[in-house]
Amino acid sequence: MNYDAIAIGAGLSGCSAAIQLAKLGYRVLLLEQAHYPIHKLCGEFLSVEVIAAFEKLGILDQVRKVGAQPIHRAYLTAANGASFRSNLPSTALGLSRYQLDLMLFQRAQSLNVDCFDSTKVLGVTGDLSTGFKVNTTKGEFTGRVVLGAFGKRSPLDRTLDREFIQKRSPWIAYKGHFTGVDIGDVIELHSFPNGYCGLSQIETGEINVCWIAHERVNKEDLDPSLGIPSSLAKNPVLADRFANMQRVSPSLQGLSQITFALKGNFHNDICMIGDTAGMITPLCGDGMAMALRSAEIAVPFVSQFLDQKIDGNIFKKQYAIAWKQEFQTRLQLGRMMHHCFVQPTLANVGVNICEKLPALGNWIIGATRGSAEPIPDDYKQQLQSVG
Numbered sequence: 001m002n003y004d005a006i007a008i009g010a011g012l013s014g015c016s017a018a019i020q021l022a023k024l025g026y027r028v029l030l031l032e033q034a035h036y037p038i039h040k041l042c043g044e045f046l047s048v049e050v051i052a053a054f055e056k057l058g059i060l061d062q063v064r065k066v067g068a069q070p071i072h073r074a075y076l077t078a079a080n081g082a083s084f085r086s087n088l089p090s091t092a093l094g095l096s097r098y099q100l101d102l103m104l105f106q107r108a109q110s111l112n113v114d115c116f117d118s119t120k121v122l123g124v125t126g127d128l129s130t131g132f133k134v135n136t137t138k139g140e141f142t143g144r145v146v147l148g149a150f151g152k153r154s155p156l157d158r159t160l161d162r163e164f165i166q167k168r169s170p171w172i173a174y175k176g177h178f179t180g181v182d183i184g185d186v187i188e189l190h191s192f193p194n195g196y197c198g199l200s201q202i203e204t205g206e207i208n209v210c211w212i213a214h215e216r217v218n219k220e221d222l223d224p225s226l227g228i229p230s231s232l233a234k235n236p237v238l239a240d241r242f243a244n245m246q247r248v249s250p251s252l253q254g255l256s257q258i259t260f261a262l263k264g265n266f267h268n269d270i271c272m273i274g275d276t277a278g279m280i281t282p283l284c285g286d287g288m289a290m291a292l293r294s295a296e297i298a299v300p301f302v303s304q305f306l307d308q309k310i311d312g313n314i315f316k317k318q319y320a321i322a323w324k325q326e327f328q329t330r331l332q333l334g335r336m337m338h339h340c341f342v343q344p345t346l347a348n349v350g351v352n353i354c355e356k357l358p359a360l361g362n363w364i365i366g367a368t369r370g371s372a373e374p375i376p377d378d379y380k381q382q383l384q385s386v387g
């Protein structure tokens with residue numbers, strides 16, 4: 001079959017694009033290397049913008065049913081004990097990727113998207129004028145548009161010879177689910193030397209513990225039962241949390257060489273969305289909202305191209321402009337905050353300033369996320385009553 005669009009990767013951006021294009025009546029193929037459902041490396045904190053996006057995609061009811069944890073407050077600390085507490089501009093959610101990615105994948109299936117998991121894309125040839133051939137572990141598929149939604153780092157980046165992959169990045173991240181402490185409706189972010197760690201509650205009541213650190217932290221001794229490097233416990237709040245926690249995940253998930261570089265909106269005429277185009281630092285907790293939003297930005301251009309209302313060059317130019325307008329400043333601010341928060345002295349000064357000037361702290365939280373559309377009234381009430 002010749003598809004109108006083929007999305008590579010069934011994370012947030014790939015599923016969202018596939019769902020929107022299927023709703024517009026296009027023949028869509030969604031390819032995912034993993035076998036769903038699966039746990040993914042992520043802080044699992046969903047910024048408020050996602051609620052309107054979930055409603056448009058048709059999964060909000062399911063998100064409610066599984067009991068996504070409402071998150072109303074933020075708590076930031078530095079290793080020397082400085083701390084800043086704030087109310088979030090609006091309610092955020094804690095929801096595991098195990099649930100969320102499956103919901104989106106099944107929603108795409110229900111709209112007649114051809115959805116293949118356990119199918120790894122090995123290579124892509126072709127271009128926007130002649131069409132594409134996508135080579136996978138399950139055979140070859142053809143399509144008029146290919147959407148690259150394969151996340152922060154994939155072997156496919158190397159196959160495609162993308163520039164960013166040539167550069168080494170020292171950042172390594174880990175994630176696991178834990179029990180033993182109750183942090184309720186708070187997203188916690190704790191800085192430690194050369195890294196930071198987020199804690200937030202998900203729908204099961206378990207705590208997602210996710211940290212990103214310079215690779216030198218990875219060489220340290222690990223806590224024997226939790227598997228956590230000793231640097232994290234240099235932050236007294238984290239040390240206290242870990243003293244009471246037990247790990248639920250059989251092992252921690254890790255990923256090395258995480259980069260926050262801009263990667264380009266097109267490569268070999270493949271339209272890049274989500275982290276494949278560029279990732280915001282995890283400190284901002286907005287990567288998933290941005291992945292969904294980037295699909296919303298790309299789809300109208302894809303649709304106009306498929307309907308032959310614009311040619312390939314206009315498609316590429318206009319998507320790149322729209323993407324930069326929406327994300328470039330946020331990504332830069334995120335990178336700056338990341339570099340401050342991993343250095344103990346700067347983290348300490350930064351958190352102290354936010355403590356003294358809460359309006360500045362609140363402005364930074366707001367500036368690293370998109371504008372939120374209204375939440376349906378009944379869900380708003382439900383979220384406010386749980387907390």
Ligand SMILES: Cc1cc2nc3c(=O)[nH]c(=O)nc-3n(C[C@H](O)[C@H](O)[C@H](O)COP(=O)(O)OP(=O)(O)OC[C@H]3O[C@@H](n4cnc5c(N)ncnc54)[C@H](O)[C@@H]3O)c2cc1C
Pocket residue numbers: 008009010011012013014031032033034041042043044045046047119120121122149150151152154155156173174210211212258273274275276279280282285286287288289291
């Ligand atoms: C440590 C850390 C913590 C984070 N915490 C948060 C947080 O709390 N909140 C937040 O909003 N964001 C967070 N993020 C960012 C967030 O995880 C990403 O921005 C988001 O997942 C991007 O979605 P995506 O669709 O672009 O990519 P993904 O969700 O990563 O999806 C990409 C998909 O492509 C598939 N794939 C890859 N290669 C191939 C191939 N060759 N063939 C087929 N399929 C392929 C992968 O298996 C994957 O399913 C965090 C990131 C990190 C590194």
